[in-house]
Amino acid sequence: MQLFEIILFSVICVCAVVMLYYRFINPEPAQQDPEPVALDYARSFFPVLLLVFLLRGFVAEPFRIPSGSMLSNLEVGDFILVNKFSYGVRLPILHKKVLDMNEPDRGDIVVFRYPPQPSLNYIKRLIGVPGDVIRYDERRKQLYVNGKKVEKTATGTYLPYGESEESLTFDQTIARTDGTKVKFPILNANGRYVRRTSISGTWVVPEGHYFVMGDNRDNSADSRSPAFTFVPDENIVGKAFFIWMHYGFGGDGFEPSRIGTNITAVEVEAAN
Template sequence: MPWWVEYGRSFFPVILAVFLLRSFLVEPFRIPSGSMIPTLHVGDFILVNKFTYGIRLPVIDKKVIDIGVPQRGDVVVFRYPPEPSTDYIKRVVGVPGDRIGYYDRVLYVNGEPVTERVKAQALREDGQEVLRVPEQLGEHRYQVQWVPQRSSRQGEVVVPPGTYFVLGDNRDNSKDSRYWGFVPDENLVGKAFFIWMSWDSQRFAVDWRRIGSAIP
């Protein structure tokens, strides 16, 4: 038997295991933009649980086992509805039937304010003043970021069946459901849960402080 056949046979189980892992269980992603600051930074490498919301067959992308659905506060990776070949990451703030309002930078879910504006903290980032403000949705407690000098899109919607309303934590630097609408269930890829690596391109170094962090 030729050496290259033996070589291929020895690596086939490894290749198969990686394929199955990425297709059904866990897939790594890199954060390319700052739309989820302060939760996720540019250069973070994360793991996404593809099992949480059900098992889909690769290639045809058909859900064959329904396991769970996104909860308010989950950070999810999904295929961007206007361009499904592109993956986006945002936070689910509205599930089917929810009434979502966003006024004066305060998020309302079914009439209840989620944003704890009185606890805002001011700091400077990249030469401009920003505010970090806590929010809590279900078991998820996290911070969002505003740029006080910028205007913010406002309004109220009801989330249709089979879809989700998502926002970036960097509220004034995120193109999300306020701009392009809802995320259909079939566009979901999985739930982001862990930062396994982080690269700070400005310092050209690994950001060890972020490695091993759970995603709130």
């Protein structure tokens, strides 16, 4: 996605240079009929490309879900929208925050630039904010935040597309920093086949960083894995909130029932 932004910005700059050239340096050809082809294309594409760049950079950006780490809330092939200004306004390409707004909170689904390879975008559930102590017991499949058990309630089973074994489904409830509680669906493996991407451990989230986990708890490379632990604030891209289309290339194809699905966590208890 970052490469696309750079290419888009480069094309916008080329269009601007062409228009300025024929406006101030060599205006005579612009008075002819027909006008130069380069100027015609630049005038046509510049406003459209600029609008796309501004919308993607400051308002909302589309992403496609490539893996099952967020099942069952997000399926492979979901196309989602990410709110780019939920956590403040950042400059496109530079990713420099110029205006603070809300802070990422527990229960949010966040898109972020993968710390070991920032050109890749990852999507996970935010579990820990700066200062939190996170503990995960892989054997019991139990999460703890600041010494308190994060409750989960069994809801049934789920069979991911293309899989042969069902997973156990739960609604997990987590407390946000303002005291409200939200719930969201998670999966735990049920059977012999488990991709051992999660490990037991205790982590203290440093200032300016976040701890993230996949909703598909036993099949997610996230902050529990050695590849990366914490997500720096400057790597946060935005908050995922909406599925606008689903198409599984080489899989389940077009699925209209997914369109319009709200994927934000549901508030279950207000602050006291």
